Amino acid sequence: MSAHTSDVLIVGGGLMGTSTAFFLRRRGMSVTLLERGLVGQQASGTNFGNVRRQARYLLQLPLANRSLGIWQRLPELIGEDLEFLPSGHIRVAYTQDQAGVLEQYARDARDYGLELELIGGAALRARYPFLGPEVRAASLSPHDGHANPRLAAPAFGRAAIRAGAHIAENTEVLEVARDGTAFRASCADGRVYRAPVALIASGAWGDRMSAAFGEPVPLTARGPQMAVTEPVPYRIGPTVGVASQLLQETIYFRQIKRGNIIFGGCGRGPAYPDLRRAYVLPEHTLTQFDQLKRLAPAVARLNIIRVWSGIEGYMDDNLPVMGASRAVSGLYYAFGFSGHGFQLGPGVGDVMAELIATGNTSTPIAPFDIGRFAAASKELPARATTGTQSPAGSAAVPCQQR
Amino acid sequence: MVGPRIVVVGTGPAGVRCAEQLVAAGIRPVVIDEGGRDGGQIYRRQPPNFRRGYADLYGSEAAKADALHRAFDALRDRIDYHPGTLAWNVTEGELHLMRDGAAWRAPYDALIVCAGATDRLMPVKGWQHAGTYSLGAAQVALKSQACSVGRRVVFLGSGPLLYLVAAQYLKAGAAIGAVLDTARLSDRVAALPRLLARPGVLRNGLSYIAALRRAGVPLLSGVTPVEITGDAARGVDGIVVRDGAGRERRFDCDAVAMGYHLRPETQLADLARCAFRFDAEARQWFPEVSLEGRSSVKGVYLAGDGARILGADGAENAGRLAALSALADLGLPVDRARVAALLREQGVMERFRRGLVRAFPWPAGQAADLADDAIVCRCECITAGELRRTVREMGAAEANRAKAFSRVGMGRCQGRYCGQAGAEVVAHAAAVPLEQVGRLRGQAPVKPLAIATREETQ
Numbered sequence: 001m002s003a004h005t006s007d008v009l010i011v012g013g014g015l016m017g018t019s020t021a022f023f024l025r026r027r028g029m030s031v032t033l034l035e036r037g038l039v040g041q042q043a044s045g046t047n048f049g050n051v052r053r054q055a056r057y058l059l060q061l062p063l064a065n066r067s068l069g070i071w072q073r074l075p076e077l078i079g080e081d082l083e084f085l086p087s088g089h090i091r092v093a094y095t096q097d098q099a100g101v102l103e104q105y106a107r108d109a110r111d112y113g114l115e116l117e118l119i120g121g122a123a124l125r126a127r128y129p130f131l132g133p134e135v136r137a138a139s140l141s142p143h144d145g146h147a148n149p150r151l152a153a154p155a156f157g158r159a160a161i162r163a164g165a166h167i168a169e170n171t172e173v174l175e176v177a178r179d180g181t182a183f184r185a186s187c188a189d190g191r192v193y194r195a196p197v198a199l200i201a202s203g204a205w206g207d208r209m210s211a212a213f214g215e216p217v218p219l220t221a222r223g224p225q226m227a228v229t230e231p232v233p234y235r236i237g238p239t240v241g242v243a244s245q246l247l248q249e250t251i252y253f254r255q256i257k258r259g260n261i262i263f264g265g266c267g268r269g270p271a272y273p274d275l276r277r278a279y280v281l282p283e284h285t286l287t288q289f290d291q292l293k294r295l296a297p298a299v300a301r302l303n304i305i306r307v308w309s310g311i312e313g314y315m316d317d318n319l320p321v322m323g324a325s326r327a328v329s330g331l332y333y334a335f336g337f338s339g340h341g342f343q344l345g346p347g348v349g350d351v352m353a354e355l356i357a358t359g360n361t362s363t364p365i366a367p368f369d370i371g372r373f374a375a376a377s378k379e380l381p382a383r384a385t386t387g388t389q390s391p392a393g394s395a396a397v398p399c400q401q402r
Numbered sequence: 403m404v405g406p407r408i409v410v411v412g413t414g415p416a417g418v419r420c421a422e423q424l425v426a427a428g429i430r431p432v433v434i435d436e437g438g439r440d441g442g443q444i445y446r447r448q449p450p451n452f453r454r455g456y457a458d459l460y461g462s463e464a465a466k467a468d469a470l471h472r473a474f475d476a477l478r479d480r481i482d483y484h485p486g487t488l489a490w491n492v493t494e495g496e497l498h499l500m501r502d503g504a505a506w507r508a509p510y511d512a513l514i515v516c517a518g519a520t521d522r523l524m525p526v527k528g529w530q531h532a533g534t535y536s537l538g539a540a541q542v543a544l545k546s547q548a549c550s551v552g553r554r555v556v557f558l559g560s561g562p563l564l565y566l567v568a569a570q571y572l573k574a575g576a577a578i579g580a581v582l583d584t585a586r587l588s589d590r591v592a593a594l595p596r597l598l599a600r601p602g603v604l605r606n607g608l609s610y611i612a613a614l615r616r617a618g619v620p621l622l623s624g625v626t627p628v629e630i631t632g633d634a635a636r637g638v639d640g641i642v643v644r645d646g647a648g649r650e651r652r653f654d655c656d657a658v659a660m661g662y663h664l665r666p667e668t669q670l671a672d673l674a675r676c677a678f679r680f681d682a683e684a685r686q687w688f689p690e691v692s693l694e695g696r697s698s699v700k701g702v703y704l705a706g707d708g709a710r711i712l713g714a715d716g717a718e719n720a721g722r723l724a725a726l727s728a729l730a731d732l733g734l735p736v737d738r739a740r741v742a743a744l745l746r747e748q749g750v751m752e753r754f755r756r757g758l759v760r761a762f763p764w765p766a767g768q769a770a771d772l773a774d775d776a777i778v779c780r781c782e783c784i785t786a787g788e789l790r791r792t793v794r795e796m797g798a799a800e801a802n803r804a805k806a807f808s809r810v811g812m813g814r815c816q817g818r819y820c821g822q823a824g825a826e827v828v829a830h831a832a833a834v835p836l837e838q839v840g841r842l843r844g845q846a847p848v849k850p851l852a853i854a855t856r857e858e859t860q
Contacts, residue, residue, distance in 0.1 A: 038803060045806065150806040154796065230814055230850060258782075258809075280846065282491045282498045286505055286857045293853065303850035305814050 006030040006166065008356060009183055009195035011173055011209065012202035013037075014044035015342065016334040018156035018167070019349025020199060020356075022078065025163035027357040032193050033160070033167045034185060037276065040153025043203050043341065046278075046310025047224055048252060048264045049149045050239055051343045052089045053114050054141040055105065057319060059367045060344075061112035066363050067347025068143065074346075078159035082147045083256065088238035089144035090119075090128065092135045092295070098243045099137035106139055116141055130236060130296045139243075146239045146254045149342055156349070168193075176200070176209060178328060197356055199332045204273055204313030206321065206335025210370065214327045217373045218316035219336050221271040223278025223309035224264050227285060229302040231259030241265070242295060251291035253299070261299060266291055268339075271311040278309040314338045322348065322368035324355065332356060333370055405429050406732045409497050409508050411489050411670060412516035414442020415714045416706025416721035418474045420514050423725035425480045427734055432482045432508050434489050434499060436849075440474045442518055443538060444714045446545045447471065459545060461570070462606050466714065491846035492673040495701075500851060506858040512701050512728040515670045516721055519707035521563070521661035522686070523819050524768050525786070527776040528630035529660070533638030536819075537563045537661035541570065550576040552657025556641050558627060560585045560762040561663030562607055562713075568619070568659075569610035578619045579655040582643050584662070584765045586624035596757030599750050603713075620653070622646070627768065630658050663762055665822060666708045672844030674702045680837040684711075684759050685766055686822055687841040693748050694741070695724030696731075703728050711758075716751035719744050766836070769826030778827060779820045781813020789824060790831040799832035801825050801840045814850055817842040 008024055010017045013035025024031045051071055053064040075081045093099040099120070106116040117140040119127060124138055131138070157167055172188035176198055183198035200209040207219035234257055241252035242265075253263035266287045271278035285307055293300040315321065315336045325331035334352050337344065347363070355361045406429065410420050413435040424431045439447040445467040448454060456464040477483075484501065491498035497508045521536035528534075533552055535543075537559060540551045550571060556579040557568040568581045590597075597604045614621055624646035631652075632638040640654045668678070671689040677698035678687045690698045691709045705724035706717035723744050730736040772778070774787030792798040792807040801824070804810060810824045811817025817824065821842045829836040 038800065154807070158796070229853070282493060282507075282846065283857075285491075285846070285851075286855065289853045289855055300853045303852050304847060305850050306812075306816060306845045307847070308845055 004032070004192060005194045006032040007195060008032070008197045008199060009176075009185055009193055010034070010199045010201055011176060011185065012200065012205070012335070013039035013153065013157060013167065013169065014042060014201060014203050015040065015153040015156065015345030016044075016337070016348050016352070017199070017201035018153045018160055019346050020201065020334065020352045021160035021165040021167065021349075022156050022163060023349045023353030024356065025160055025165050027353055029357060031160070031165045032195065033157075033165060034171045034173050034187065034193065035167065035169045036172045038169050039157040039167065040150070042276070042310045043312040043337070044153040044345065045150050046226065046308055047149050047312070047339070047342045048226060048262065049146045049254065049342060050089070050241075050252070051084060051086070051147050052141065052144045052239060052241075053343065054089060054109065054116055054139060054144065055091055055241075055243065056340065057367070058108055058112055059364070060319075061109065061114055062363050063344055063347050063351065063365060065113050066350060067344050070346035070350060071147070071343075078155055079162070080151070080155040080159065082152050082155055084145060084147040085257070086143055086145035089141045089241070090138045090238045091141075091241050091243050092131065092138045093243050094134045094136060094249070096136065102137060102139040102243060114141065130298055131240075132294050132297050134294055140238070144239070148256070152342070152345065156346070176212070183330065197330045197332070199334060199352060199356070201334045203335050203337075204271065204311045206313060206333065210321065210333060213325060213331060215325060215370050215373070217321055217336065217370060219313045220316075221273045221278075221311050222268040222314050222339075223271040223280070224312060224339065225267055225269050225280050225284040225288065225307070225309060226262065226264040227280075227288060227304045227307045229261040229299070230305050232261070232302060234259050236261070240295065242291070248287055249291060251288055251295055253292065253296065261302065263288060263292060269309050271309070273311055276311065278311045280307040280309045312337075312339050317372075320368050321370045322352070322365050323370065326369070326371040326374060406511040407432070407509055408512045408514065408728055409434065409510040410514045410516060411497070412442065412518060412706065412708070413437070413440035413474060414516060414518050414706060414717060415445065415470055416516035416708075416717040416724070417442070418470050418477075418721065419718045420516055420705060420721035420725040421477055421481055422473050423722045424729070425477055427725075427729050429729075430480060430482065432510075433484065434487050434497070434508070435483070435485045436488055438486050440485075441467070441471060443542070445470050446542065448546060448548070452548065454548065461573070463714070470718075488847075488849055488851070489670060490848050490851050492670055500855055503852060503855055504858040505855050510701070512703065512732060513674065514695070514703040514705060514724045514728060515674070515708055516706045516717070516724075517667040517670055517708035519664040519666045519711060520818065522663050522665040522764065522822060523660065524662050524765055524823050525772060525776055525778050525820065526558070526627040526630055526660070526768070527773050528632060528638075529658075530777045530780050530783070531630055531632040531634070531638045533632065533657040534630055535657060535659045537567045537659050540659035541567045544570055544574055548574075550574065550657075551659060552638075552655065553577060554579050554655045555657045555659055556653050556655040557581045558641065558643075558658055558660040559583070559662045560765065561661065562758060562762070563661055563663070565607060565610040565614065569613050572614060572617055572619065578614070578617075579653045580620040580622065581614055582625045582627070582641070582653075583621070583623045584625055584627070584768070585762045586646065589763055590761045593757045593761035596753050596760060599753040599757065603754065622651070662764055663758065664707060664711045666711065667818075668708065669844040669848045671697060671702070671704055671708070673846055673848070674699055676702060676704070678841065682837070683756065685764050685836055693723070693745055694727045695720060696727050701731070710755065712748070712751040712755050716748060716755070719748050719751065723748070766826050769823050770830040772827060778824050779810040779813060781815050781820075782809040784808055784810045786827055789827050793828055793831040799828065799834055799839065801828065801842050804828045805842060811842050816845070
């Protein structure tokens with residue numbers, strides 16, 4: 001076997017790819033990960049950093065629970081601190097309708113092992129004095145929190161390397177093709193990597209790979225709209241987000257120990273996968289200002305010092321593609337996390353490693369099977385070649401809290 | 403008839419001459435000025451209630467300052483002038499602005515950025531103590547507010563501004579502890595052929611040095627900064643350097659003004675998505691720009707020290723050239739002979755610029771030798787040791803990577819003051835060429851932006 005052959009070949013060095021590499025090594029499988037740029041540069045490194053289970057699609061909670069278990073074992077597991085602060089996550093409502101949504105979700109989530117605490121009235125003001133007068137109710141998920149996305153994928157990558165994985169950065173994969181019984185990845189620099197198993201974990205670029213294997217999916221590239229304030233004394237514990245049907249109302253924020261307040265939401269910006277850049281639209285920043293004043297008036301006394309974005313892949317149904325290919329044996333997918341993959345990342349890696357090593361998973365992931373698009377795929381106009389140079393503006397998708 | 407919409411950012415020498423050229427062509431440009439009054443940094447005007455004369459304020463450059471201010475005054479009712487206005491972002495065809503808490507947009511067919519430059523800074527141990535200023539800040543205090551940054555000021559660094567500001571402080575009656583130049587005399591001698599491209603400017607520079615020498619100010623060349631001493635409570639109390647012969651010398655002072663020539667303010671060019679190129683001689687990244695002022699982006703023009711450091715006279719020419727390029731690209735008639743004459747003058751300015759780079763080299767080696775406990779990023783209090791650790795233990799050999807892992811350049815100044823030195827530290831620790839480390843990607847806002855800002859409805 002040449003140095004360029006391994007048990008598993010992973011395409012994409014985001015949090016999904018690096019954590020899978022790490023957990024595959026713990027299961028004793030050899031693994032090569034190919035990354036076009038540097039590990040964790042796109043969605044994994046530029047997202048909000050929410051380690052949040054509440055408000056997720058209910059059938060995703062088992063995976064989110066498993067992932068939280070891993071977050072709670074950091075840094076013991078990977079030897080590095082990702083600045084995970086399990087300081088809770090509150091989701092707030094401005095209207096009675098939305099308060100009702102929070103209540104219903106709390107009832108439903110209990111069946112999936114997620115206990116939420118509903119808070120209203122004077123108790124809400126007492127506990128979270130920074131919330132604006134329009135906030136009527138809140139739902140607290142006490143064990144959730146936030147972490148530093150800039151550190152996460154690189155740290156998992158380094159842990160994977162220490163555990164024996166081979167990670168090739170600045171390695172542009174031109175094509176992954178089935179070559180007899182193995183997969184063959186041809187790179188722009190002429191290198192060729194082979195493995196009997198391949199995992200496509202290439203985020204917003206995943207649709208092109210799946211389409212090349214005859215499994216097109218409806219994916220659109222978009223950019224989160226993030227900003228950060230100058231540092232102020234650390235006062236705000238939990239991550240805070242708004243539950244709303246209106247995308248423009250869905251501001252969310254968190255304060256890091258350094259003191260800066262990070263916020264995002266209210267819209268998604270344009271992303272250009274071919275240029276590997278996504279941009280923040282100035283109007284989104286100004287909308288965020290208005291919504292932040294409403295949600296936490298005191299924060300309006302601060303200045304922002306930077307905005308940023310990154311390329312994220314959104315599926316039409318806002319659920320990821322995760323699991324085995326329906327078309328090609330030995331091929332697996334973990335991409336299209338639709339702006340809510342950060343919390344899931346370590347769990348996805350653990351589950352994908354389990355699936356690849358054993359053929360099964362102890363955590364249900366059937367809702368994310370790529371087969372859900374098979375019926376519709378005939379109607380899809382070659383999605384694998386679209387998604388680049390996307391038009392600007394907000395995606396017409398249901399509001400999802402990050 | 404509605405003419406083309408041209409927006410000029412900045413009212414220093416480049417911006418004023420640019421606006422003047424546009425008005426001469428019958429255009430009514432929108433002129434954005436972050437400052438409260440025109441003049442930029444070099445010809446900064448004092449507050450309206452101050453009464454110092456031009457000779458006091460601008461010395462040998464009084465006539466130029468006067469001419470520029472008069473030129474701008476004559477334009478005032480023929481331009482849409484917005485002082486005190488921050489251009490905080492750029493999107494295609496629109497400049498995003500903020501003034502007095504209100505945000506609005508200026509659509510443009512051509513955007514001419516004349517954003518100027520700030521001091522190029524190299525960290526030294528202790529530079530976080532109160533009383534450490536950039537040379538430019540020390541000059542602003544004097545020009546604008548008629549006050550000194552300290553009772554006894556030491557000037558440290560390199561470049562023409564070092565002697566200019568020291569001489570201005572001397573003339574204003576301030577006590578000067580020393581002028582400490584990291585460049586060696588031999589550097590200046592080697593640069594003479596290029597510097598002779600502009601003998602008048604060279605003569606001015608020498609006259610500042612002569613005046614300082616006559617006043618008995620210690621003038622040292624070829625120094626290596628060791629430490630700005632002091633403490634957090636009382637601020638700066640002195641500075642220690644090694645002189646050219648390797649001896650350690652200490653100078654008492656309560657303020658240090660430091661700078662190593664200039665770095666262009668490139669955020670707007672960056673946000674407009676202009677390409678950049680690495681200048682190996684100056685060891686810094688400049689936006690790609692033709693001598694005529696065209697950037698790599700259609701409709702975006704760059705002039706003055708914000709594009710390349712040619713100084714005030716070169717900026718006036720560059721402003722005119724950028725205006726003429728914009729006019730030509732918009733299909734308006736342009737005097738070609740005028741363009742050719744300006745380009746010839748710019749050739750001389752460019753030769754002189756390279757002379758200054760040679761005479762006052764950026765002391766890259768200082769970054770390599772910076773003590774592990776010296777602070778690189780003052781906004782975030784990140785030391786050289788912490789930055790090196792991200793390179794050695796976390797594999798960060800690229801500027802944005804090192805920023806993400808270490809927080810160097812992540813604070814209020816967004817790396818405008820520590821970014822270049824940080825890149826040097828990374829390059830040395832990673833043993834890669836500086837060019838390979840790249841540069842920090844600019845992100846909006848150009849300066850901190852209040853969340854209280856409201857969008858103005860038009």
